[in-house]
Every structure is written in structure tokens, then in C-alpha cells.
Amino acid sequence: MASVTESLAANGNGACAAAAPLDALPAGRDRPAALISPSILSADFATLADECKRIVDLGADWLHIDVMDGHFVPNLTLGAPVVACLRKHSKAFFDCHLMVSDPAAWVQDFAKAGADMFTFHLEAVADVADLSASSAHPAVADLAKAVRAAGMQAGVALKPSTPAELVFPYIEAGLLDLVLVLTVNPGFGGQKFMEDAVSKCAPLRAKFPGLHIEVDGGVGPSTIDAVAAAGANVIVAGSAVFGAERPGEVIATLRSSVERAAAVGAVQ
Numbered sequence: 001m002a003s004v005t006e007s008l009a010a011n012g013n014g015a016c017a018a019a020a021p022l023d024a025l026p027a028g029r030d031r032p033a034a035l036i037s038p039s040i041l042s043a044d045f046a047t048l049a050d051e052c053k054r055i056v057d058l059g060a061d062w063l064h065i066d067v068m069d070g071h072f073v074p075n076l077t078l079g080a081p082v083v084a085c086l087r088k089h090s091k092a093f094f095d096c097h098l099m100v101s102d103p104a105a106w107v108q109d110f111a112k113a114g115a116d117m118f119t120f121h122l123e124a125v126a127d128v129a130d131l132s133a134s135s136a137h138p139a140v141a142d143l144a145k146a147v148r149a150a151g152m153q154a155g156v157a158l159k160p161s162t163p164a165e166l167v168f169p170y171i172e173a174g175l176l177d178l179v180l181v182l183t184v185n186p187g188f189g190g191q192k193f194m195e196d197a198v199s200k201c202a203p204l205r206a207k208f209p210g211l212h213i214e215v216d217g218g219v220g221p222s223t224i225d226a227v228a229a230a231g232a233n234v235i236v237a238g239s240a241v242f243g244a245e246r247p248g249e250v251i252a253t254l255r256s257s258v259e260r261a262a263a264v265g266a267v268q
């Protein structure tokens, strides 16, 4: 699997190239395809395998799996054993978001369980005060490398209060496949979308045109246009999809908003 930086190098858009002005990006330049990743946090856990199949059949590209340890966030969900059970029923891309205090402890278990993306929180691995926009923190870099070495793609998640620039060193070093921008404080589905937080996507998209930028929290038909305009291409939606009368229509609405924004190319 090529890393983001390898892909950028291959298509002539090195990650270190000067960022284009936000309003001057050529239409669709290298932005990865729209991917809709419904969060199974809002599914009926009693029939999880059936819920996963239903939502993939209705057009979901990935399945977003929220893992919470009751410590990093004040809620408990599921762990690697449940992912392993789901893997027996689904070939879908498992987009796992680890809201846990010690993500390094779970890399091998999630790899064995069949996770495809392992996204850990920057704030769980180092004190935000010790992070910098210009140099990589060894604990974060080592964890991203360990995720890749275990055969998964590596993602880093940012709480709403964490600046986007703190993740730049790891993208520039070619260590990340995805950055997850939280637009709610992590822990629960069904919260109100924080519009301020989505503005973090714009500098990421301007500097890293080929990066997967995922937005999660309060995303649905009424908020997707702001998310898409900011440059996100991977869309997580829990209650808006699983709570809908016609989830397939919601998935299609989310996708077409991202595709429209990518065709225009600008980020706001």
C-alpha cells in the first residue's frame, strides 16, 4: 500500500510543496474520492452484523467503528473481539477510531481482528503542550509506524481543541494515511456539530491535496455542505444515517455534497 506521501511523490505533488492559496486550488486536484463511513455507534448493537450488511448494501464505502475505553472518553463501546466477530460477516473496510488512553496497547489485537484503518488520538499519545508543528514527537511517529507494520493503515484523530498544524510533521514524514477531524468532543453520538472545528480541514487540504481528511461528529444533510467545502473527503455520520427512514438517501446526499465541493476544488 502506498503511503500518502508516496502517492503525492508519484503524482508530482510532494507533501512539502508550497500550499496553494485556498481559493486557487484547481478543480478536484488530487483530492481522494468521497468515502462515506457510517458510524456503527448508532446501529442496533443487538443485530450488529445485519446492520453492517444493510448499510453497506445501501451504499456505505467504509464502516466507522468507534472504540471507547471509559477513560479517554466517558463512555464504553466495544473492542477487538467484536471487530473480529464482525469480520466473519463482512468484507467492508473497517475504519476504527480508537478513543482510548493507550492506543499502542491495542495495535496487535486490532490487526488480528481484521481492522483496516487504526486511527488513534494525538492527545492520547503525547501532551499537546509537548507537540510542535515543525518536528515529530517520537511516541506519535513510532505508533504510526507500528500500525503500518501490523498491516493496517494509520490515522490520527484531533479533538476539536487541538490545532491541525500539530499533525503536519507526521504527514510530511509519510507516516499517515488519514487525519480525523472531530467536530464534537469525542464520546457520544448525536451531539451538535461544532462548525468552528471543521475549519481545520482547509489548511490540511491546501497543504496535502491527496490526504484522506475525515470529519466526524454531528454530520448529516444539514451540515455536510460546510464539511465538504472545508475539504473533507471521508464522512462519518452515525445518527444521521442509522436514524434515517431512508439511510441510502442520506448516504447519497453526503456523497454528492463532497463530490460537488471536490469538483469546484476550493476550500473554505
Ligand SMILES: O=C(CO)[C@H](O)[C@H](O)COP(=O)(O)O
Pocket (backbone or CB within 6 Å): 039, 041, 042, 064, 066, 097, 099, 184, 185, 186, 187, 188, 189, 190, 191, 216, 217, 218, 219, 236, 237, 238, 239, 240
Ligand atoms: O466518534 C464519535 C463520537 O465520539 C461518533 O463517531 C460520532 O459522534 C458520530 O455520531 P453522530 O454522527 O451521531 O454525531
